[in-house]
Structure formats: C-alpha cells, structure tokens
Amino acid sequence: MMGKDVEEVSASLVREYLSRKGLKKTIACMDEELPRTNSSVNNRSDLRRILHLEGLYKQNKVEEHSLKSMLEIIVKDRMSEGDKTKVGNHDDKQAYPLEQTMSISSLDMSVKRDQSCMESLLCDSPRSSESSMSQLPSQTPENTRKKSFAVHPESEKSVYRLPSSHDLPTVSKEGFLSEKKILDNDNQKNRSSRIRRGIMAGPIASSLHESNRRRPARKVPSSVTATSEDFRESANWTNGLNTTNTKSNPSSSLEGESRMFSNLNKGTIDHNRHERMSEVKHRLKNSAPSPKLDGLHVLEMVLDDIENEESLCGVSRTSMPELSLDKTPMDQMTATALKEIIFGSPMACFTEEWKQQNFTFSDTPGLKYGIVQKKGGPCGVLAAVQACVLQKLLFGESSSGSLDQRLEVSNVLRTKCLSRALADMLWRAGNMKRAVVAINTGRSLFIPIGRYKSDGILEMITYVTVDTLDDLTLVLEKHVRQFESGPFGCILLTISAILSRTIATIQSDMDVPTSTLIGAHGYCTQELVNLLLCGRAVSNVFDDEMKLDSGNGNFTLLKGIKTRCNIGLLSLFEHYNICKVGSHLKTPTFPIWVVCSESHFSVLFCSSEDLATDHCIEEEFDLYYYDGLANQQEPIRLTIYPHCPAEAAQSDSDADSDLIPPLELCIRTKWRNAVVSWNDTDPIL
Structure with a gap:
C-alpha cells in the first residue's frame, strides 16, 4: 500500500510541475498512459502537507523571485544545502583538510546529479517520469540524505570508493562529517546505485518490480575511480539529454567540478574500473529517447494547464478558479x-x-x-x-x-x-x-x-x-x-x-x-x-x-x-x-x-x-x-x-x-x- 501511495504522490508532483510549466501535450500523454484515480492528490495544499513542504513553501513565497512548482522548491533546497556545507567546510578545512573537502565536493556533485535526473525524468515519457519519480528517495527536509564519497584508506590522493549503506558519511548543516545509520534493503540499494550512476535519467519500467526484472541492477564495486574528465563527460550527458543540435556552453557547476578534480593524480587510474565507467556512459548515451508527442491525438485527452495555487485539477491556466x-x-x-x-x-x-x-x-x-x-x-x-x-x-x-x-x-x-x-x-x-x-x-x-x-x-x-x-x-x-x-x-x-x-x-x-x-x-x-x-x-x-x-x-x-x-x-x-x-x-x-x-x-x-x-x-x-x-x-x-x-x-x-x-x-x-x-x-x- 505504501508503494501505491508513493506512486500517486510522485505522479501528482510531476503533474504539478508540468502544469506550472504549461506542458499540455506532456500532461495529455501522461493522463492517457496513467489516468488519475481516486487516490490521486488533487490539491496543492494536500501535496505540500504530504511532502512536509509547508516551511519551504512559505520561505519561497516571500522571496523576490519565487519558484512556481514544488519540484523546483525541493531541488533548490537540495542545492542550497550543498552550498551551505561547502561554506562550512571551507571554514574548517584546516581540521579536515582532505577527507572533508572531497566529501563536500562529492555531495555537491550528487545533488546536481539528482537535479539532472529529475529534469531528465520530466523530459521523458510521462509514464516513465512518474514511475521514475516513485523510485526516488524521499526528498522532504526531514528525510533528506546527504550523499558523499569516502576516501579510500589506501590511496587518499586520487581514489574514491562508494560507501556502504550501513555506514554512510554525511555532512551536517554546520559542515562537519557525521555518521547516519540507514536500513539496508535491496530496493534502497538499487535506487541509490541508479541515482549515483545516472541510470534513472533514462526511460525505466513502470514499477520497481518490473524495473528489477527487466533490467537487473549491476553490483556497485567497492571502489570506483574516475578522473575529472570522466565525471564531466557524464554530467554533460545527463544535463544535455534533450539539447541535440544546439550549442551549449559549459555551465558554472561543471567548471566547478573541473576545478575540484583538477588536483587528482590522473596517472593512478584503474583501467578495469575505467572500462566499467565507459560502459555505463555508453549505455546511458544509447538509451531510448523520449517519445515524440506530435502524432498524439490530444483532442480526446484530458489536459491540465493550471496556474491556480491550490488545485491540481483546475480547468484553465488564466481565468478559471481552482476546482477539485x-x-x-x-x-x-x-x-x-x-x-x-x-x-x-x-x-x-x-x-x-x-x-x-x-x-x-x-x-x-x-x-x-x-x-x-x-x-x-x-x-x-x-x-x-x-x-x-x-x-x-x-x-x-x-x-x-x-x-x-x-x-x-x-x-x-x-x-x-x-x-x-x-x-x-x-x-x-x-x-x-x-x-x-x-x-x-x-x-x-x-x-x-x-x-x-x-x-x-x-x-x-x-x-x-x-x-x-x-x-x-x-x-x-x-x-x-x-x-x-x-x-x-x-x-x-x-x-x-x-x-x-x-x-x-x-x-x-x-x-x-x-x-x-x-x-x-x-x-x-x-x-x-x-x-x-x-x-x-x-x-x-x-x-x-x-x-x-x-x-x-x-x-x-x-x-x-x-x-x-x-x-x-x-x-x-x-x-x-x-x-x-x-x-x-x-x-x-x-x-x-x-x-x-x-x-x-x-x-x-x-x-x-x-x-x-x-x-x-x-x-x-x-x-x-x-x-x-x-x-x-x-x-x-x-x-x-x-x-x-x-x-x-x-x-x-x-x-x-x-x-x-x-x-x-x-x-x-x-x-x-x-x-x-x-x-x-x-x-x-
């Protein structure tokens, strides 16, 4: 039952984002493939309450350039948390010179990759988007997990390893490392591994069971090494999923990542692990593109284009009031x-x-x-x-x-x-x-x-x-x-x-x-x-x-x-x-x-x-x-x-x-x- 609730809330979160952006055809496709049910969340205030976003929503309303959708509010909060930890870490880098710096850098990259995954999900087919969102870890402020890479004890200068789910280093708001015990289960392993590797950016199965059955999650090795060029290329693919035939300048975040990894020793790369990273990137680049919506007969579909505050099922973007x-x-x-x-x-x-x-x-x-x-x-x-x-x-x-x-x-x-x-x-x-x-x-x-x-x-x-x-x-x-x-x-x-x-x-x-x-x-x-x-x-x-x-x-x-x-x-x-x-x-x-x-x-x-x-x-x-x-x-x-x-x-x-x-x-x-x-x-x- 919990899985069904997560799916409905995730679908409502995606619909709210699409309606705020005026993506009528995408909403039409989503409603055709996955119609709303009696369990769907049809009110924005209810959605905020379920996701525990009341505090963030109030803060957003008073800002000069407030965001429109709850998904953007969540992403902004995750990104701001990463910025705060970077500032705190800079003040105390004398006490934790290497380990904390790399953890903070990894956290920043993880947050940006999560953001990229969400953007890619919204560019894919609505059914895949909703299913993918239902598999993301909870992103409420109370349950947000800060991800980081731990330093391998044998090679502190250049090698990273992914921490186990039993002992995941995290960074507090003050910028210090802390330990958080996390329940280990197969679903959580699959989700976390997919997010780190960027696999969730592509079309996936409509349910977690089908996803595991059709495409088994690969085991994450105890240590994965990569150069700044590898991470930069992977991030470029994730962020540029739908930018074919357009010129794109390197973003400031990618330049920051380049600076963060510029001091790594590039000569100590494990070639076998590098090949595995290349294989992952190759799979991502060749994943199925998002479906074309031009041929859809959208006249007999239900379209949502809502600008009102409280309703997800309103009937007009400009002149019609909220309607449940x-x-x-x-x-x-x-x-x-x-x-x-x-x-x-x-x-x-x-x-x-x-x-x-x-x-x-x-x-x-x-x-x-x-x-x-x-x-x-x-x-x-x-x-x-x-x-x-x-x-x-x-x-x-x-x-x-x-x-x-x-x-x-x-x-x-x-x-x-x-x-x-x-x-x-x-x-x-x-x-x-x-x-x-x-x-x-x-x-x-x-x-x-x-x-x-x-x-x-x-x-x-x-x-x-x-x-x-x-x-x-x-x-x-x-x-x-x-x-x-x-x-x-x-x-x-x-x-x-x-x-x-x-x-x-x-x-x-x-x-x-x-x-x-x-x-x-x-x-x-x-x-x-x-x-x-x-x-x-x-x-x-x-x-x-x-x-x-x-x-x-x-x-x-x-x-x-x-x-x-x-x-x-x-x-x-x-x-x-x-x-x-x-x-x-x-x-x-x-x-x-x-x-x-x-x-x-x-x-x-x-x-x-x-x-x-x-x-x-x-x-x-x-x-x-x-x-x-x-x-x-x-x-x-x-x-x-x-x-x-x-x-x-x-x-x-x-x-x-x-x-x-x-x-x-x-x-x-x-x-x-x-x-x-x-x-x-x-x-x-």
Missing part, C-alpha cells in the same frame, strides 16, 4: 446498465454514425452557427444541442447587433456558446443539483467479461461529478474540444445526460421502464430528446400527466412535460393526429423550436424574443430554418403570415397534400391558418 474534481473511472457494471437503458441489451453497440458524430460547426458563410450532421441517426441530439446553442447566440448576455452579426460568429464565440449550452442541458438533467461530464481517456479502463460486447467507447470513459453550475461550466469549457472535435462527442453528451439524471430516475420518467433512448436504425427516441430539452426522459409531449382508465378501478399514468421549456418542439405527428404537443413545448421561453418531421429532427428559430411572449401575433414574421444533414449552402428564411384570409387558407389546404412541404405542416400545428413564403428558396419536400 470527483472523477470515477467507468466499470463494467455501470457500462452494462448504460447499454441497457440506451439499447435495451448489453450486447448492442453504437453504430458508426454515432461514433463519428461530434458537434463540429459549419464553415459556410452565413451558417457558421450550424452544427454539421455527418450521417443519419443522432439527429435528435444534434437538433437539441443546436437549439440551445442558438439560444446562447441570439439571447445570451453577450448577444447584440443585428441578426446577421449575431449569427456570423467567430470560432471562439461559437465554441463558448457550445460549452455553455451543454452545461445548461446537463444541469437540467441533474435536476439543478448536480451534473456528470463523461470524458474520453483514450485507454481502456476495464476488461469486459461475460455477457457484454465491447465497442471501444464506454470502456474508455471517466466521468466527473460536480455540484454547482459554475463548476460544470468550467469543466465543459476545459473539455469542450472532446465534444466539438473528438470522435465520440455526441456519445459523450448522451452518456453525460444519462449519468446526470441517473439511470434509475430515467427509468421512472418513462411510461414503460424497459423503453430505450436509441430506437431502431439508430434513431433517437422522444425520451432522449425530452431528456436534453426538458431534463426529464418522459415519453410524451403533452402538458403534465394523463390518466387512462384501464377498467376495474385501475388506470395507467402517462407522463408529459411539467413546466414551460426554454426550447420548444413542433411535430409532424400532431398534424396526423398521432400526438398532441402541449403549450409547454409549443410556446417555449425563447422562439426556438426543434422540428420532428418524418423521423428527422431539425431547427426553426426567430430573432425576435417577442414572438415567444405574444401568443396572438397578427403581423407577419420571419423564421429561419437549419438542418445539419441537408448540406445547406445559405440561410433559409421563411416569412410566416399567421392570419391569412379564409379563402387563401382554404385554397392552400385544398392543394395536393403531397406537394405541401412537411415543414409547413409542422408550422401550422402552432399557427393554424398560417401561409408560408419560402422567399425565393426552393421548398423542402
């Missing part, structure tokens, strides 16, 4: 329940039409507000989202200017409206109390067994639960690219809405608990559309509830729309007397309607909010129509004459019904005697 997220990885039980409510069977899978659909906007001039539907199937979800996006664009706080100006939106504005529209939909589904956002991690989180068919989607989802609308908006603004540009955007919204409402509540919403949200041929059912528009997965579109007498004093309760909705609905089925759309949907808060016509959903909207409040409008008005599947090339503007003379209405109704566009029939379910002008646009039949 409750993340839950998908398990097979939840995935099975989701498939039951969506398809009716855990053996069913999403079709390719659903998998490929997201909320990508059109680039056609005049239609940049429109979401493009690639193929038939998820049109109900797309139309509901399109209507909510139009609500934000036309009647949001920032909306101003003419209709053309409001609809000719920038990429940034339409993405912002999308994230806020999704937030409203999920918040309604969660009964204004909670919401859940499904996120694609890019890797499978469980291995399906038994009667469950994998489709490579539900298995990769982690869902985040939030308790306020502000937090929900922040999460969606951070992950909106997964919905807008990711491969499963439409599915992620559907899963988010179901989990926000909860599966049990959705079943209680339906007239028949065994109903599904996706019907035959991959089409959205009315329950799914109502869930997104009204927040409840009811099966009907009439107002309130209806009781049907079943005889013998029994009755069947049919559930409808309880309150007035922001977005309305018009249905061709009402024209054929199959259903009755109630006023809660027919007269919404905003003049925007989802249109259900011939098993397809599209959108009608008006730029004047007065149309929603004036129930007896007399003058003509314009409605705009958008169908994401129709490959529109220009806006479609319809002029509605709500109260035409009876003769005109009668002549129009006497026309061949096959020649009347279904859209006009839907419009007349609200404005009964309306005449529709298509304004030089070919009617859609």
Whole structure:
C-alpha cells in the first residue's frame, strides 16, 4: 500500500510541475498512459502537507523571485544545502583538510546529479517520469540524505570508493562529517546505485518490480575511480539529454567540478574500473529517447494547464478558479446498465454514425452557427444541442447587433456558446443539483467479461461529478474540444445526460421502464430528446400527466412535460393526429423550436424574443430554418403570415397534400391558418 501511495504522490508532483510549466501535450500523454484515480492528490495544499513542504513553501513565497512548482522548491533546497556545507567546510578545512573537502565536493556533485535526473525524468515519457519519480528517495527536509564519497584508506590522493549503506558519511548543516545509520534493503540499494550512476535519467519500467526484472541492477564495486574528465563527460550527458543540435556552453557547476578534480593524480587510474565507467556512459548515451508527442491525438485527452495555487485539477491556466474534481473511472457494471437503458441489451453497440458524430460547426458563410450532421441517426441530439446553442447566440448576455452579426460568429464565440449550452442541458438533467461530464481517456479502463460486447467507447470513459453550475461550466469549457472535435462527442453528451439524471430516475420518467433512448436504425427516441430539452426522459409531449382508465378501478399514468421549456418542439405527428404537443413545448421561453418531421429532427428559430411572449401575433414574421444533414449552402428564411384570409387558407389546404412541404405542416400545428413564403428558396419536400 505504501508503494501505491508513493506512486500517486510522485505522479501528482510531476503533474504539478508540468502544469506550472504549461506542458499540455506532456500532461495529455501522461493522463492517457496513467489516468488519475481516486487516490490521486488533487490539491496543492494536500501535496505540500504530504511532502512536509509547508516551511519551504512559505520561505519561497516571500522571496523576490519565487519558484512556481514544488519540484523546483525541493531541488533548490537540495542545492542550497550543498552550498551551505561547502561554506562550512571551507571554514574548517584546516581540521579536515582532505577527507572533508572531497566529501563536500562529492555531495555537491550528487545533488546536481539528482537535479539532472529529475529534469531528465520530466523530459521523458510521462509514464516513465512518474514511475521514475516513485523510485526516488524521499526528498522532504526531514528525510533528506546527504550523499558523499569516502576516501579510500589506501590511496587518499586520487581514489574514491562508494560507501556502504550501513555506514554512510554525511555532512551536517554546520559542515562537519557525521555518521547516519540507514536500513539496508535491496530496493534502497538499487535506487541509490541508479541515482549515483545516472541510470534513472533514462526511460525505466513502470514499477520497481518490473524495473528489477527487466533490467537487473549491476553490483556497485567497492571502489570506483574516475578522473575529472570522466565525471564531466557524464554530467554533460545527463544535463544535455534533450539539447541535440544546439550549442551549449559549459555551465558554472561543471567548471566547478573541473576545478575540484583538477588536483587528482590522473596517472593512478584503474583501467578495469575505467572500462566499467565507459560502459555505463555508453549505455546511458544509447538509451531510448523520449517519445515524440506530435502524432498524439490530444483532442480526446484530458489536459491540465493550471496556474491556480491550490488545485491540481483546475480547468484553465488564466481565468478559471481552482476546482477539485470527483472523477470515477467507468466499470463494467455501470457500462452494462448504460447499454441497457440506451439499447435495451448489453450486447448492442453504437453504430458508426454515432461514433463519428461530434458537434463540429459549419464553415459556410452565413451558417457558421450550424452544427454539421455527418450521417443519419443522432439527429435528435444534434437538433437539441443546436437549439440551445442558438439560444446562447441570439439571447445570451453577450448577444447584440443585428441578426446577421449575431449569427456570423467567430470560432471562439461559437465554441463558448457550445460549452455553455451543454452545461445548461446537463444541469437540467441533474435536476439543478448536480451534473456528470463523461470524458474520453483514450485507454481502456476495464476488461469486459461475460455477457457484454465491447465497442471501444464506454470502456474508455471517466466521468466527473460536480455540484454547482459554475463548476460544470468550467469543466465543459476545459473539455469542450472532446465534444466539438473528438470522435465520440455526441456519445459523450448522451452518456453525460444519462449519468446526470441517473439511470434509475430515467427509468421512472418513462411510461414503460424497459423503453430505450436509441430506437431502431439508430434513431433517437422522444425520451432522449425530452431528456436534453426538458431534463426529464418522459415519453410524451403533452402538458403534465394523463390518466387512462384501464377498467376495474385501475388506470395507467402517462407522463408529459411539467413546466414551460426554454426550447420548444413542433411535430409532424400532431398534424396526423398521432400526438398532441402541449403549450409547454409549443410556446417555449425563447422562439426556438426543434422540428420532428418524418423521423428527422431539425431547427426553426426567430430573432425576435417577442414572438415567444405574444401568443396572438397578427403581423407577419420571419423564421429561419437549419438542418445539419441537408448540406445547406445559405440561410433559409421563411416569412410566416399567421392570419391569412379564409379563402387563401382554404385554397392552400385544398392543394395536393403531397406537394405541401412537411415543414409547413409542422408550422401550422402552432399557427393554424398560417401561409408560408419560402422567399425565393426552393421548398423542402
């Protein structure tokens, strides 16, 4: 259990460093290969407390040039400890002329090498970085070990030996040597030997067990000799791991090391040991380079770019406050329940039409507000989202200017409206109390067994639960690219809405608990559309509830729309007397309607909010129509004459019904005697 805790804390320390440096792709790669768990440390103050960094953190805050990350604070403390011991040793070098000087020099080099190892770890793949950090010795102030080389008794002038873990000379803050007893175990030997030799700078296995199994630690000889040139070359490789094709000047630390070792007798080198050092350096130079991140599909990964003080899981670097997220990885039980409510069977899978659909906007001039539907199937979800996006664009706080100006939106504005529209939909589904956002991690989180068919989607989802609308908006603004540009955007919204409402509540919403949200041929059912528009997965579109007498004093309760909705609905089925759309949907808060016509959903909207409040409008008005599947090339503007003379209405109704566009029939379910002008646009039949 302790090993797992060390791994989680180490991973959090690395993530905190990467987020402070703005390394988005590296964080994305790390989250893909090693997703966060419930044991992850998601708060900076908790991380400081676990690592006992409160004192160092306070000192750092008051400095003129304070460091941003805890890893840098730790490294700076280690380096400053080395400087203090060098000063103390200089004052007392008469009492300890040779042994202490070499110990202090070795300590300084060891500290710098530890720093180099950490920097190299952060340049390698995130998974390797986290695993490597988990194997480093504890670096808290209370547990910091000062490393040094001891002088070999037989050759004090030029030969060093590595001390045993039983009797490790250390240097106190005052600059005097002291003895510290250390427990000897195999893991500690492996870690200390790797750090001294620089092996931890390269990619290593994901766990200590795998590391020992794949690459056994070589035994460190009782004495290892090297010249200043050897150490300088090794340090140059460690510090310059990712400086290929760039000029680098010798650092001051390397010059210091050169001066420290310049007085060694170079003629007393043990050639066998020198060969071993060369072999180690050769292995280091030929170790695998860090992976290229250019080819990563980072759109469906979770990105962290945090500048806030306390949170490791915030959602913006500049404008978003700290946010602690409750993340839950998908398990097979939840995935099975989701498939039951969506398809009716855990053996069913999403079709390719659903998998490929997201909320990508059109680039056609005049239609940049429109979401493009690639193929038939998820049109109900797309139309509901399109209507909510139009609500934000036309009647949001920032909306101003003419209709053309409001609809000719920038990429940034339409993405912002999308994230806020999704937030409203999920918040309604969660009964204004909670919401859940499904996120694609890019890797499978469980291995399906038994009667469950994998489709490579539900298995990769982690869902985040939030308790306020502000937090929900922040999460969606951070992950909106997964919905807008990711491969499963439409599915992620559907899963988010179901989990926000909860599966049990959705079943209680339906007239028949065994109903599904996706019907035959991959089409959205009315329950799914109502869930997104009204927040409840009811099966009907009439107002309130209806009781049907079943005889013998029994009755069947049919559930409808309880309150007035922001977005309305018009249905061709009402024209054929199959259903009755109630006023809660027919007269919404905003003049925007989802249109259900011939098993397809599209959108009608008006730029004047007065149309929603004036129930007896007399003058003509314009409605705009958008169908994401129709490959529109220009806006479609319809002029509605709500109260035409009876003769005109009668002549129009006497026309061949096959020649009347279904859209006009839907419009007349609200404005009964309306005449529709298509304004030089070919009617859609």
